[in-house]
Amino acid sequence: MAKYRLILLRHGEGAWNKENRFCSWVDQKLSADGVKEAQTCGRHLKMLGFEFDLVFTSILSRSIQTAWLVLEEMGQEWVPTESSWRLNERHYGALIGLNRTEMALNHGEEQVKRWRRSYAVSPPPITEVHPYYHEIYNDRRYKYCDVPLGKLPKSESLKEVLDRLLPYWNERIAPEVKKGKTVLISAHGNSTRALLKHLEGISDEAIVNVTLPTGVPVLLELDESLQPLGPHQFLGDQEAIQAAIKKVEDQGKAKPMAEK
Numbered sequence: 001m002a003k004y005r006l007i008l009l010r011h012g013e014g015a016w017n018k019e020n021r022f023c024s025w026v027d028q029k030l031s032a033d034g035v036k037e038a039q040t041c042g043r044h045l046k047m048l049g050f051e052f053d054l055v056f057t058s059i060l061s062r063s064i065q066t067a068w069l070v071l072e073e074m075g076q077e078w079v080p081t082e083s084s085w086r087l088n089e090r091h092y093g094a095l096i097g098l099n100r101t102e103m104a105l106n107h108g109e110e111q112v113k114r115w116r117r118s119y120a121v122s123p124p125p126i127t128e129v130h131p132y133y134h135e136i137y138n139d140r141r142y143k144y145c146d147v148p149l150g151k152l153p154k155s156e157s158l159k160e161v162l163d164r165l166l167p168y169w170n171e172r173i174a175p176e177v178k179k180g181k182t183v184l185i186s187a188h189g190n191s192t193r194a195l196l197k198h199l200e201g202i203s204d205e206a207i208v209n210v211t212l213p214t215g216v217p218v219l220l221e222l223d224e225s226l227q228p229l230g231p232h233q234f235l236g237d238q239e240a241i242q243a244a245i246k247k248v249e250d251q252g253k254a255k256p257m258a259e260k
């Protein structure tokens, strides 16, 4: 029997997920469908009897908004929430704002997949001439990080995401889980992939095939040493979840998606 249960969550669909643009550190809100996804997730977790003691989010609105909506649906708005840049989405560097389909047409689907899913490849860094550079680095939320502004990333591989996330997991989240707290981590596709890679010991090669849909809770059952007792489980209608995963994968295809 599991000693601890941890719920990981990629936020509900954001406005730029819908437009198929790399969003990353640009602070987009949830789309109307994303709001519904977060509410459905909250209702589902309530139905399954989850009672959270602590919630962790990134400092991007879409992960915070998702956590609020989930807690509201569960009647657990009072649960303490802590936010850290270390749970932010992977910094997509110069790719931020670009459309994935156009990128696949210009650079090929394989290159787009390498940028999106490989472990060690970093996208080209963002520079001061990028249209979103100043919006990101002048945002006052980044003044309050535990590293100086100049040391924040300008682009990240999944490995680099794990490098900045791991101290936060080890020092802040894991001790709370070990105290017996039921924790929800409301984060992003790639920050969650990085954490899953670490917790489940997924190889550098196998992580390429892990894709997370928006708004679907992922359950990890852990033993007393925080070792997983089995593979992560997506909670909800499995057929719908597989379709949602395929939709995310297809965002990197050169042909526009049929449902666009």
Ligand SMILES: O=C(O)[C@@H](COP(=O)(O)O)OP(=O)(O)O
Pocket (backbone or CB within 6 Å): 010, 011, 014, 017, 021, 022, 023, 024, 025, 089, 092, 116, 187, 188, 189, 190, 248
């Ligand atoms: O930055 C983004 O656009 C997506 C991930 O994009 P992909 O890695 O799926 O291309 O992050 P999220 O929506 O989870 O915040």
